[in-house]
Amino acid sequence: MENQELVSRAIKARRLSYSPYSNFKVGSVVLCRDGKIYEGANIENSSYPLCMCGERNAIYHALMNGEAKEDILAVAIVGDSIGVTAPCGACRQVISELLNEDSLVILGNVKGDMEVHQVKELLPFAFSKKDLGK
Ligand code: THU
8 A cells, every 4th residue: 555545544533533632633544464554643631641642542453453563564644733743652652562663654644744764763772672672
């Protein structure tokens, strides 16, 4: 599937967002090797720290359907940003552990702007299981 198509699918996933506090809808999709797509959107809560980002929901959605790290090819993330929507630090940490370093992180916005990065670019010097001796 083309990267631009993944951005379009992430734009559609924004409809699933529950974001009455920020009014900033984030949609995300994960593409797996078998062609399956898993959607996610940000889900907020009146207890603000409980808010969950769209891309983490999409990645967890893929894992909860039995997808393995090796089978995740790309994650696309889209919000209504001036430039492309950058993943937050917490999501970079999760992406760096649950996706392969060569997998794609496709950043977009609702205007259709797009940038393509690799997981390894997002979080240099990340905390990882190596730090735990694992
Ligand atoms: N948000 C995401 O879904 N992903 C990010 O990487 C950045 C922020 C959400 C969290 C919150 O619901 C809203 O955007 C405003 O921060």
